[in-house]
Amino acid sequence: MSLTLAEARARAAALEVESYEIDLDLRDHAGATFGCRTVVTFTTDSPDTFLELTDATDLVVLVDGAEVPASYDGRRLHLTGLPTGVPVRVEVTASVPYVSDGDGMHRMTDPADGETYVSAYLSLDIAQRVFACFDQPDLKAEVSVSVSAPEAWTVIGNGRVLSQEPGRWAFATTPRICPSLLVVCAGPWHSVTWEHAGLPFGWHARASLAAELDRDIEELKHTTVDCYDHYAEIFDEPYPFDSYDQLFGPGHNWGAMETPGCVTYRDELLPRGRVTDDQRTRRATIIAHEMAHMWFGNLVTMRWWEDTWLNESFADYMGYRVAGAGAGFAHTLVAHEASRKPGAYDADLRRSTHPVAPLPDDVPDVDAAFGNFDSISYAKGNSCLRQLVTWLGDDAFLAGVNAHLTRHRFDNASLDDLVGSLDAASERDVAAWAEAWLRRPGFDTISVQRGEDGVPVLVREGDRPHRFTVAAYDARGVEVARRLVDVDAEPVPLAEWRGLVVVPNALGETFARLRLDAVSAGVVARRLSWFADPVTRSVLWARAFDDVRTGALDLDDYLALVGRHLARETHPALVTTVLDRTLGWVRARRAPAVRAADVGDLVAAACVEGLASGPEHRRPEPEVAHALVRGLASTTRDVDLLRAWLAAGRADEVDLDPSLRWAVVVRLARLDALDDSALEAERAADGSFAGDLGAARARAARPTAEAKSSAWEEMASPEVSNRLFEALASGLWDAERPDLCSPYVDAYLEQAPAIVGRRGQGFSLVVGRAFPGVQLSTAQRHRLADSLESDQVPSVLARLWNDHLDDLPA
Template sequence: MSLTLAEARARAAHVSDVAYEIDLDLSDHEGETFGSRTTVTFTTTEPSTFLELTDARDLAVSVDGRPVEAAYDGRRVGLVDLPVGTPVRVRVEARVPYVSDGDGMHRMTDPVDGETYVSAYLSLDIAQRVFACFDQPDLKATMAVGVSADPRWSVIGNGRVDALEGGRWRFATTPRLCPSLFVVCAGPWHSVTWEHAGLPFGWHARASLAAELDRDAAELQRTTTDCFDHFATLFDEAYPFDSYDQLFGPGHNWGAMETPGCVTYRDELLPRGRVTDDQRSRRATVIAHEMAHMWFGNLVTMRWWEDTWLNESFADYMGYRVAADGAGFPGTLVVHEATRKPAAYVADERRSTHPVAPLATDVPDVDAAFTNFDSISYAKGSSCLRQLVTWLGDEDFLAGVNAHLTRHRFDNATLDDLVGALDDASPRDVRGWAEVWLRRTGFDTIEVRRRTDDVPVLVRDGERPHRFSVSAFDDRGALVGTRVVDLEADPVPLPDWVGLAVVPNSHGESFVRLRLDPHSARVVAERLGSVGDDLVRTVLWAHAFDEVRTGASSTSAFLDLVSRHLPVERHPALVAAVLDRALGPVLTRSTPAAEAGALLDRVARACGEGLEATSDEEVRVALTRGLAATSRDADRLRGWLEDGRTDHGIDLDPGLRWSTVARLAALGDLDESAIEAERQRDQSFAGDLGAARALAARPTAEAKAAAWATMSAPDVSNRVFEACAHGLWDPERVALCTPYVDAYLADSPALCAHRGQGFSLVVGRNAFPALALSDAQRDRLASALASGDVPPVLARFWNDHLDDLT
């Protein structure tokens, strides 16, 4: 069982003044386990408490130097007869398993050069898979860390290296951190380092990615220092730690993790081959997001997991803002409005929705908290904060934020603490705003109506105050004007825009659903591609996503938009977003299996027409990726592989090449030997994953059976499981996949119960059958959930899928 709110509150009430001395022995990196020795110093007002340490072997515990027989259930180390009111030193020694699923001390051997890397990727309830600790956010502690490793290796952690001799590393003691922010990454890393603002900085990656890191080093360094300097203009509190390393790590379950001193990223963010402007912009946003956590999450930490949003919503908002304003990546909001925000609208209409800021009692344990790391806590929360800044004004917002950070530095805080600071800094009623925006679920609808004299009128259906841009267009899609309006209970007429098409929330400042009047809807349908402003076009595409998802518009109407306007779309991130939506939820959730092929053909035609129409290299790359995923012209695709470039002159980078291989495999045009030849040609970890996906994509019963056998292996890695799932599901050949839909529903609960939260995330979110499910399969899904035998994290994702299906 995961830690409960009641247990955490009780423990925090009697435990204080915690400090850790952590010693890890990673020298036997080929064995099953690593050595973990932790000395925890603390004061308690109760004679008994417990530490957490999962799956420990050869456990030995001592209290103030005296060996004790501690009760241990595989997760909790029971401590009794402790001295009360004076510091006590508890020492816990054990061997702890390495993992391959990204939850704990993750170990990976690189197929390129045979080198091994071990990294502690932590999160909720995961610190205890590395060292003995009080695994909750409000028991912050200093950490003095030592690591023994292969003398050839580099070891990177939360602080500067104080001493190094013969593979023995000693790091500077950290300020007070919660256990989930611990990090150690060990291996033969390739590194690029520099100094800035009196601090050491670095970027690190696997040795086999040295060329890619060197290729991007100047940009990564510039982005880091630009973001760092921009945060210094926003926040009064200086950066609170003694170093700033960043590392691309294999096997990461998250996009990144904000561990102070060494931020870790999925190494897919360091792609081989071409790096597009869209990828650079997205990566810069993630860099800024993680840096924002140094203040929101690391300097000031939530007290319990109900305030996840205090970390994630702020980091999300600041990530887009600072990447654009500080690091020089304009247009970052296009990605937010086109991808993440639409997902938040979907999440907010599921049964699993929750307030951006729920009550602590609504998050009764850590498993429940894990499920709140979702589109509500990230994208909706970020959108609400953007609305708050628009409504409040930037000066008052930053004044309140800075007062909050200073007041609670290296401590824990709550929503009430932040709202109080903002309320003090502003004449507006921030507490009232927070009640309707952060404490309640759902969102308002803004409708455009017409008076009899053809004057457009904005009407709110809901309860929240809004401030947003509204834009008017003529019948050719040309912008006539934009203004900012405040909309509450009273409708807002726009008499000087009589007869024009009107788009409320045109720059996306608020979190609302749009309902356009027939005239505005007709102009959008006909002229969407003519709208000049990228952000306005993005809002309108997102509106189209919402219309088809909710049934307000048909799939056919959405595909008409794609056919008409995708070929002339000029923003590569928006091209990618439209393709992701069409080939994702529209294909797998809104399209009957019998019509899946026709949808793919229409998307392929739109991509082909776009390639003929545009000379923009970035747009051509995005359209080529869409064509590689949808084309039926096997001769054409084989020609790409033979030439190493497309017939439109786009070089095949490794990612695009593997997408082409997967499509040919799905068409039945590549057999196992041809896929193996491609894997041998690549000989990288990414190549292994590309081959796993392609093998699973082949349209034969034998290939699907082999893929499921690989996914069912007890030690399958998170990445291989995900790659096989991406190939296994085929929306055009549902009958071929039916046995494995049934197997997935039957076997996943036990798999997730055994492998834990991070693997559950992969199984439930990334590997759910991406095809039309039958009524019987939906019923089977509902029955499994009703049984109560599905682990909490998987149950959350399955309930969400069930809502989307029904």
């Protein structure tokens, strides 16, 4: 029953929606449902249409004040015989279920203090899980919200509070927004508020995270204000809403959601204990990303989901740009180039690849659209926009963007609209660029070739125009020159760099595979960690990830690269990325099962070397040491070392913050060195929601049939929360023990379709991302392929499973 493009177009052609008045009753927060009364006012050219509202009970429907029979199928409320050409007022009163999976009115009780929080997390096809609406992006309307809640709670919404009485909150009417941008967050939040530029601002978190919010509040305030002021400088359109709250909420399926007036974030972005520089930078880019959506997505909204990139690619690009240039976080590009861009290359090699900007008919329904919230729409789209800015020039880019935002403010727009504005602002052919870069999947290859004369030549395999920085290095990996080049059909000789190492795209301005000549590749293999620019090292590590994935680089050669350079890497984000990639995809997919232990041992040895001090090594910087300790904690077989860390509360010279302590506990459990009573003692000593999840992960990690069986039983429970499912899955799979995990690979393949069929899109993501991180047997691979051919797998899960099938080694 996913909404189709044809249905959405027909409904948008017939309807003009004026307003929603929404009244929510959250007082019975311990019950199964909450109360919702919605009044939607609209004009229609057709006497028949439908509203969406999912799993409602106690339904009462009034049309212009007169009760009518409810023609309702559990998802759609069919309206017939409506008056046409005049405003119609439809009032729907219902009870709607709370959820524990992040899709709808999510409810969570905090084990730290017993307090309950409920938050409306919406996205595609999810607004209807909270209120009756026309759930599509091109039917925007003004929204007014009132909420009844326990008197001790604070309620936060899209607008300023108009009135507040004990247990009753009313919010200012929003400008025209689409239904999925509604937000309501209610509970005993800990809040810090202030004013800036004439607007109220605030940060909010669960009461049990008050100390963490207070610890970070000055940085969070400065990041928010600096990003806000930077957007005010580069965008002509002012911030379009009347307040700016930000909230760390439990149970979020996304990293964050850009709901106007109140952005919501996963509360894992407010970690307990140490906040590393890498975490701080990533958080700042997310803050800047969500703020960009106030213009790209909220002020100007796509008509249909084929233009998801207009939201996400722009916000992703702006997030890294503004966190760096506006909020002062250095090296934001390192995280993008090292960890996110490689995922986009991976995605572009799978059968599910698609253009950054597909045609409308290529996104026939919302379930298909949901699959496009992927690395293509985010990281590749970001990379394409960075190439556009490099190719077009920043002044022309911003001039076109500003014209687009002003022309379509509080309305809907498409790729063609944006391209028209950019074309008008530049002498370059932006339409042709968009056709080459945005309308077609795949990527070009930029190779360095060298003839007998030793002159390096840049050669393009493909047909897209590229402009990027190329850099030259000596045999020690020391940069000696760089320049900006345009590479089109004709090769580009670099005669002045005869005999030098050449790295194209050294600053990552374009999106293309890199192939180095033998001279350059040899020096990179030996001297990668000596290259001074961390962005260039990120580009070169991404090249290695791509090469080992495709088989262009042998597994042993890749592991030799890790063994040689991980210990000497000085940027914490790169250390983390190499660890994650090696212990994740490479160990589970590229290495044969019999080599999985070797991969872990090699990484452990590299981490030990990186943490060592002596004539050959300097002490690593604290941020790098923290990343190396985390890598060692997840790979070492030295039980005595891990126990000593727990006893001391320190590893090497790094304090064990709660997250790092749980990493040690999970590793001891995986080594069968902690029994149930010890795990329970750790859980009780922690006493938090994160501690409960850490204990669940550790229990699932124990290498016994009983532990694996118990973990799967919890995962398959109908009421399991999204966070608990994630934690259990991360412990369950063990790449070094595929035989122990094999029965639960079978159970996962058999039962996952029914699990997600009960829970919906967001939980489909959770289940799909929990795909077994072990080598599958031949029979299991066939079972996976057969399931996907049977059409019994829900579409969102099928997309993820097909991607995993493509990632399995041949």
